[in-house]
Amino acid sequence: MRRLLRVNLKKKTYAWEELNSTYRKYAGHGLITSILFNEMDPKADALGPENKLIIATGLLSGTPFPNANRVSIGAKSPLTGGIKEANSGGTAAKVLAQMGIAAVVFEDAADDWTTVKVTKDGATFESASALVGKGNYDILNTYNKDYASVISIGQAGEKLAKSSAISVGTSDGHPRMAARGGIGAVMGSKKLKLVLIDDTGAGKVEIPADKKDVFRENVRAMSKAIMDFPMTGGLKALGTAVLVNLVDQMGCAPTKNFRYGRCEGHEKLSGEYMMELSQKRPNFVMTHKCSDGCLVSCSNILTDEQGNLLCASVEYETLALVGTNCCITDLDAVAKINYICNDVGVDTMEVGCALAICMDAGLLAWGDGDAAVKLASEMKEGTEKGSMLIDGAQATGEKLGVSRIPTVKRQALAGYDPRFLKGTGVTYATSPMGADHTSGNIIPTPDGDYNPIAQTGQGPVSTFVQRHNTAVDCMGFCLFPYLVCCAVPALYQHINTCAGIMLGEDVSENYFIELGADVINMELKFNERAGITKADDKLPDFFYSEKLDTCDQVFDVDTKEIEAVHDR
Ligand code: SF4
Known part of the structure; x- marks a missing residue:
């Protein structure tokens, strides 16, 4: 119960x-x-x-x-x-x-x-x-x-x-x-x-006795599908840092406060580079679980040359926003900033974007990892600059008079430039959460037919992914079971069956998408009453006017398509 x-x-x-x-x-x-x-x-x-x-x-x-x-x-x-x-x-x-x-x-x-x-x-x-x-x-x-x-x-x-x-x-x-x-x-x-x-005396989650076998069969099938999924191997080996080289190759790695799509030296932040370090540095771990029951272990534990902890875990978003977006390609410096953020308790994505804004304002030089670590440590000391950083990118930009602030609804963008990944851009603009990749990041696969820079068709894709990702969070999943189901939609039946068992009722074939839509609808109504409307569903101006060098694109998805995202 x-x-x-x-x-x-x-x-x-x-x-x-x-x-x-x-x-x-x-x-x-x-x-x-x-x-x-x-x-x-x-x-x-x-x-x-x-x-x-x-x-x-x-x-x-x-x-x-x-x-x-x-x-x-x-x-x-x-x-x-x-x-x-x-x-x-x-x-x-x-x-x-x-x-x-x-x-x-x-x-x-x-x-x-x-x-x-x-x-x-x-x-x-x-x-x-x-x-x-x-x-x-x-x-x-x-x-x-x-x-x-x-x-x-x-x-x-x-x-x-x-x-x-x-x-x-x-x-x-x-x-x-x-x-x-x-x-x-x-x-x-x-x-x-x-x-x-204190879980003393806690039992197990109750699964009705007559459904245990069915539950177990579906768990077994889903577990096998996850283990057989081609992407599992890459993430298991390199963690989310596997994205560093991939996103740079696509040309949408946030670089120099979202000015460019590729960052020179990004390889030194990559999962492949971490793998090399793991052979040399004591206690450096490439496969770590963020939570029990994970079959993938995409987290890591980074250490210095002596084997002392630098930070666990250093994820792609931090590598992109503290790393490439600030032109910092010193992995140890990024890990040190990540550690400070975890300790003080701040969002590394906000701090990464805020540091790039500080670089835009001339407070420190682009790519200066040591200076960035020093500035980040002021968050702990509570200096004026440290207090500015912990309030995030929007507050830092406003305080320093920098107009180039990569936020939506005051929340910092994630590590993907929306001029190339336009579907992700639609999600940034329209998610009730503000700019948020976990609400619906849309990355093309090598064998798929999704075109990330197409001017039309991005809205419906974002709608679909936002609804699914919201349902993912309702299950307690990381995105993994969902990604596997995207590749093989028949696998949804395993989630639906187990969810139905836990709810005590059969759920429809469309359970996932209907659940996500229902939850997002409540959020939109809440936000509207809080004063957030469709007028706020937009990216910062520079994405509409400045072309991204790697693809010669601005963010040009039609306003009507964006307005229709949650009306479907
Ligand atoms: S649960 Fe998901 S996010 Fe956490 S380590 Fe496993 S694969 Fe990574």
């Missing part, structure tokens, strides 16, 4: 709640959206007590279904002003699901810094005053051995910074970040520094 645990931080009380008929069909991302849509005034201050911080588990989290233990954390975003779901690896989804918890809903705000311990019996409250000022690594090192899951904010969340993130620890003590939209600031506004989950 999936339940909500509502925690009132002001009163220091909690209550268990069965999922009502409205919420029963949702999980993960969708449950967050449904709760915010039904219970919250969209005009309420994102950093006020009316906002709700929700940690939700996917419908298939905690089950044996592969790659299904990513956690969704959401709230009204202080960055975009709209609804926000940020997704992370770590231990939380599996552990909470196995405790029968569909979501923990944090309401109101504590008077003083608080730690909440969640157990199978409810929640207890302790002072977190001794933890104030501590970074996420310090906290994880202290608590990870004694708790099944550790969820915390660093200094950025405490300061209510607009790009602050929430750390969710892995079982071996590395922070993974629910990074986007400044949700760490929502946790900070509630004076909630730390959530510890």
Whole structure:
């Protein structure tokens, strides 16, 4: 039985709640959206007590279904002003699901810094005053051995910074970040520094006895499909850093604050280069799981020449936005900045774009990794410049008077130039989340017939992918099972069958796309009431007027096609 645990931080009380008929069909991302849509005034201050911080588990989290233990954390975003779901690896989804918890809903705000311990019996409250000022690594090192899951904010969340993130620890003590939209600031506004989950006495996720065999068969078939999928090998070997060379070859690697599509020296940031280093550097790991139940292990642990930890994990988006976009091709410098971001608790994509804006403003030279590390470390020190960076790209651009700010709805773009990947550009423009690749990144495959630079046809593709990706987050999946299903659509039946078993009802063939559309619709209505409309569905001006050197293209998808994305 999936339940909500509502925690009132002001009163220091909690209550268990069965999922009502409205919420029963949702999980993960969708449950967050449904709760915010039904219970919250969209005009309420994102950093006020009316906002709700929700940690939700996917419908298939905690089950044996592969790659299904990513956690969704959401709230009204202080960055975009709209609804926000940020997704992370770590231990939380599996552990909470196995405790029968569909979501923990944090309401109101504590008077003083608080730690909440969640157990199978409810929640207890302790002072977190001794933890104030501590970074996420310090906290994880202290608590990870004694708790099944550790969820915390660093200094950025405490300061209510607009790009602050929430750390969710892995079982071996590395922070993974629910990074986007400044949700760490929502946790900070509630004076909630730390959530510890004690899973003592937790059972397993219940699968009805008469359905266990069917569930198992579908898990087996999906697992085999994932392992046989050609892309699995590349990601297993090189991680998401496999994209560095591929995106550069396509000519859409963000370079010099999105001026160019290729970056000289990018090879030194690539998965192939990491593989070389892993042969030479002690403790350097190329295959690491962000969460239990993963069959792919696309994460990594980067170390220096002596084998000391630089950062785990360094992902493509960071390599692109802190790396190529700043013309920094020193992998160690990027990893050091990533470590600082994880510790302070900020979104590396915001910081990468903000650093490039600082370079545009002349605060440091393009490609100067050492200077960038020094500036990033000011985030921890709390200097004026550091405080500017933790508020993200938009705030940094506005403060420095730089007009070239690559954001949509105030959220920084991901590591793909939308003048080449125009479908991704449509997603950036129209996603209720603001510029967000996980909402619907559309990359051509070598044997496919999708044309990324075509002026027409991008809208329907983006609609389709946005709906599917939203449903992916409702299951607790990383994108892997979905990518495999894209290649072989017949595989959806395995997801549908297992989802139906968990819901206790058969679901239609179109379950995934209908679920995604339903959730996005609620988000659009919430956002509209919050003041975000179709007029905000646009990219920064320079993408419409400056041609990208590699493909001689501007972003020229017809406005009507963009307006129709969510009307289908
Ligand atoms: S494939 Fe990568 S993102 Fe997905 S669950 Fe595994 S480690 Fe995490």
